Amino acid sequence: MVNVMCRLRRCFFVTLLLLPLMSAPVQAVDEFIEINPFLKKIPLAIPDFKPLAPGTPTLETAQNAAQLLAETLLFTGYFKLLDKGAYLEEPRETGITAASINFRNWTVIGAELLITGGIRRSTEAVEMELRLFDTFKGQSVLGKRYRGRLQDTRRMVRKFASEVIFFLTGNRGFFNSEIAFVSTGTGNKEIYIAEFDGRNPAQFTRTRNITLSPAWSPDGQWLAYTAYPKNRPYLYVKHRHHKRGYEIGNKGLNITPAWVPIAAMPTSLEDMRLAATLSFTGDQEIYLLTGKGKIIKRLTKSWGSDVSPTWSPDGKKFAFVSNRSGNPQVYIKNLDSGRVDRLTFKGRYNTQPSWSPKGDKLAYAGMEGGRNDIFVIGFKGRPPVQLTHDTGGNESPSWSPDGSMIAFSSTREGRSRIYVMTAFGTDQRRLLTLPGEQTNPQWSPNKHLN
């Protein structure tokens, strides 16, 4: 831990010194206040896992587990995986515990972190022991043993990856999260859900009509969305796994749902709160509803459209889009004081705000010249930072539950695809590819493992 913090501090000062030399795309002023942990990645070594029993199945599982752990950790953008060809020793042969590791062999090739694993499996069960070593300190900093069924292998690997991230950042990461998004593969817009890394996408709605704006409840068990199965924009709240749901069909619009985050998990849908734009009075305003759709009160009051609410992590404020000044801009309302303040002043068309779960920043889509890009802005009056440039249209940002990454949609390859990047705009890459076009990603909370 100390080693990593030293590195981060080193990184911070280096950035500070180099700042005058770096060409700043937008506002360099913001970059030296924040440490960008993705600038210099931690060199990590994950040698092949050791089969602790003979046989091909064990060997296969060992290989798959090591591969999956590497991919999972690389996804975060914090690490650089050292090439296996450079390794000077093979824990698979020499041993996976601290006693049998020659840490010099690892520091010499530049590895600061090392993970070894041992796998034992029978036909239906698997047991794995995983260890994280700080090579410069020459000691194990994390060791876990997991037992379970064969199909739980991926879950075990992700559990360990969460432990690694927790050790490094104090945050559990997002390895138990999912990403919902809209795809047109069936000919209609429907909502699909994939694991956070894009694996196993599956169709979630079967509206056979327009389906939009998925929004996860704070416990990750419900999705709210707008759909037109009755040829009107109604809101639906549907359970993630069970065939249960509610329809919210007020006259006019029922759009842009956004659940209020809560510290203590309620057990019932009625106790959860949902903000949404309704227009049954003739005015397009944001209302607070229960999870089942009962209207509690109106939250905004202005001429024009108020849409797309997004909540601060403490649930005391929300940002939204309003055209009260003549064109769409992002505003913030404080529920306690009732004050509404405008947040965005750069550009004439700013929409799709998403409040970071860390609370300190907000991402949004800013349009210029007919094209959208992702911007991130803080709340202290400094100008926004543009994260995407000259790469097609980039819209619909959604933060990972730990605020370290942003999912968004991009047309840089032609058809719209779901992309992810770090919170600082680095490591931009496509998450998955499906028939049709994919848009409007929504990153779920990190769900509890049972």
Add this chain to the structure above:
Amino acid sequence: MQRKLWMVLALLVLVPGLMLLTSCAQQSAVDQDTTQKTTPPEDTSGTTDSGTDLQADAAQRAAEQAMNQFLNEHIYYSFDSAQLSAMAQATLKRKAEWLKANAGATVAIEGHCDERGTNEYNLALGERRAESARAYLVDLGISASRLSTISYGEERPLDARHTEEAWAKNRRGQFKLR
């Protein structure tokens, strides 16, 4: 073509007629100048007065044309705006005429947007567009209960291309019969 038919029919009738030496009923003269489809000479079924047929037919076609225009003549909007231009107002006046002439008709006014904005904001804009058209018609005397509105945002473009021309076509108010 009709001439030929007429001649063939004439021959078919005249020749056996002559041969039978019966006095046939006078062939009903077919007016070759009308564009109306001619009834074959032996056809004695249906209406008797071909003049009324013509008028009814023309009236029916005029009605169809008027309805087609009502459904296919859209109103257009500027980017990010729900304001009615002079041209849009003129179109709406024509729609009001049709609605007055067809007192039983109820319509849904659809509001649409081009793809450039973001989906959520465009759902709201589409509704504002539909509502502004509706309000104008109500001002012209059409009963509000005959007019419903619905927004499709950018979800149902008429022209899927990514050009200014396509976008202009998609920023529209469109009428459908309910």
